[in-house]
Amino acid sequence: EPEVTQTPSHQVTQMGQEVILRCVPISNHLYFYWYRQILGQKVEFLVSFYNNEISEKSEIFDDQFSVERPDGSNFTLKIRSTKLEDSAMYFCAGTPSYNSPLHFGNGTRLTVT
């Protein structure tokens, strides 16, 4: 069964550095999402992306965050200047149609020191 692949599995970065988290969605997926889970807290929606545009974003997704799908395959989340509070597990997800259940990747654990 095809999978959503996220790389790296663990990323350690220093505060203020830029970080890019990568996701390879399943090939027939058209709708893409990023979620995050801070340790001990709920999984939270960050952003949805369709047709090369952001469809919806949460309050968390401020100007420090951006997403893109530059080559039609990889879907990336960039954090421009990381803060300690950005430390979390970040999950990529996709779906072939807007009303289908999401398929999640295994996540990238981001640690900001």
Place this chain on the structure above:
Amino acid sequence: GDSVTQMEGPVTLSEEAFLTINCTYTATGYPSLFWYVQYPGEGLQLLLKATKADDKGSNKGFEATYRKETTSFHLEKGSVQVSDSAVYFCALSGIGTSYGKLTFGQGTILTVHP
């Protein structure tokens, strides 16, 4: 706004015991409801779903019924196995084009002992 509340964990059971994990929700409109499971070191996997009131979702021996009158979607399994040890998340969808904007509960850690 929308919210999901799961029973507090962790839950520890012996193999073949009956499992219930409670989930209640608050939502506007008529969302779909989901249970996702996260095995150690893995991502969130869809376990089951229900799209409207009185629907029963089922998979791998797990069941949950969408109860609009009690705004609940409790997860049950008649006889758990050690391999069911995982974190279980209840979630609800957004409405319309926001369907994929899921609201999650806090997760319930289940440990099953032989």
